[in-house]
Amino acid sequence: MKKKIAIIGSGISGLTAGFELSKKYEIHIYEKNSYLGGHTHTHKITENNKKYYIDSGFIVFNNKTYPNFINLLKKLNVNSENTSMSFSVNYPFEDFEWSGKNLKSIIFKNKNFFSIKFLKIIIGIIKFNFIAKMNKKSFLKIKIDTFLKKFNFSEEFKKYYLYPMCASIWSNPINKIKNYKTHFLIEFFINHGLVNLFFRPQWKVVKLGSNKYIEKIIRLSDIKFFLNNNVKSIKTSNDQIKIKNKNKLINYDYLIFANHANEISKILPNNFKKQKKILSLVDYQTNDACLHTDSSLMPKNKYNWSSWNFIKAKDDTARLTYWMNYLQNLKCKKNYFVTLNSNNLINKNKIIKKIKYSHPVFKHNKEYTYKKLQEIQGLKNIYYCGAWCGYGFHEDGVVSAKKITNCLL
Missing domain, CATH: 3.50.50.60 (FAD/NAD(P)-binding domain)
Structure with a gap:
């Protein structure tokens, strides 16, 4: 028995x-x-008598840092397909937005490209990637906010790149991200190829939904x-x-x-x-998620529409919108989005599903x-x-x- x-x-x-x-x-x-x-968490959507499968929780993985999960998929004979990972930041009350989707969106379609603000972001990214690769043991115990001050990173780099990026990755508000241990964050960035400007891992999604x-x-x-x-x-x-x-x-x-x-x-x-x-x-942060078709929470400039789109509210809330058509290669007429912590800003007539998820705070x-x-x-x-x-x-x-x-x- x-x-x-x-x-x-x-x-x-x-x-x-x-x-x-x-x-x-x-x-x-x-x-x-x-x-x-x-x-x-996969949702079945019907549009023009055709079915689409849209994820609202787990979405992406890659060959480099998900070897055991990929082995599980192989064992189960589950298919995956390539996706494009890109990130945009939008401060609507400052009329400032940018996207790292491609060179066209960074240079030719970015009205902020020649601004001092954007130059400081780029310098900060190069500097952070260089220091992160040194991976010194002295980084182990200090908080990321202390680390950034110690190495004189600009406010522009923190405000318009690193903190939005981390808030999006861990679905945590920026005030909690500031308390993350530097070594934890840097190790994650290194393992996921985020400190490389080129040769980043190929991201994937499970075909027809996770x-x-x-x-x-x-x-x-x-x-x-x-x-x-x-x-x-x-x-x-x-x-x-x-x-x-x-x-x-x-x-x-x-x-x-x-x-x-x-x-x-x-x-x-x-x-x-x-x-x-x-x-x-381990603590937890509860986040409201919403599957919807309201594009008002996306960047104003459509060239900046990316896989992940961070919008900074006047409070400390991390408002992140995933563009599911782009992430899951959906060939449908409507644009579908999953947005965190913005239920009150989404047109009620365009809401498909509301969900609550809890994410760990380390x-x-x-x-x-x-x-x-x-x-x-x-x-x-x-x-x-x-x-x-x-x-x-x-x-x-x-x-x-x-x-x-x-x-x-």
Whole structure:
């Protein structure tokens, strides 16, 4: 008789762990939402009797920094296609916008190209890339805001490039980005080729929507899924874990937490004090996301329309709009967008779907968080994984899950 494993959370980590372990164990996955996937969230849109699949959460990956996720796609026989990654910054109340989509948008279609402001941005990018490649250990502990002041980076570089870029990558407000550790941020930029002006990695999207890999996992495994099942507590006794499912307690031999760190802390019993303290190393930022067709949140100059489009509000909110037609190679008449934290600015008649996502806010570098997590892995037959164990992306979710499956196989 197979031993039983409960997995809480059906994001990339929970699904990877469940898929890898399902041949040896009986797997039950508990998901609080009405759909599987967590941040993998694909919406079916019909236009002129043709179906399009648009992602609102996880969208892009690349060959260089997502090797384990790509191996998973290959194992599942899921196809991908190339996409173009570009970034624009828009300060509408200053009448200043620019895009790094291509030389045409940077030079010929950018009215700010010959301004002192834009020159300082370019100088700052070159300077930052050069210093980042030095990757000195002295960068380890200081906050990015302190680092930028120490090396006399211009306000223009910070305001119109680095902080908008980081706020967009991690879906966090700029005041929180300023507290990120320099080494964490620089390591991410180096690994993702962001410190190179040329020879950046080729970005990709899952063909016909990211949920294609979820469909394959369901089809190729015998995992039992329990949707709309928000586990609020567990009980442990004699190396057994008890979980309530529809007013019935079910015994499990192992439990894998694959949800957010703050959610795990609430589920654990009060006597798990060390676990709760370690899980508190990661905070979370809740973001409103909206799938819509309102182009008013895009740059005024259409030549500046990019994959990612940052608009600075007068408050500190990171307002980011993804141009889904460009990202997912959609051949349709309407333009589709996913925008964060701007629901009140979007034409209500053009809204397709509103969603809430939580994104991690990192207070420490990933090595420190991982090291502390090893102190509690496997205690009382309970394991912890999630994208929050790394940089917060799909590759990190797969890697954290595989580390656990290696212990249990």
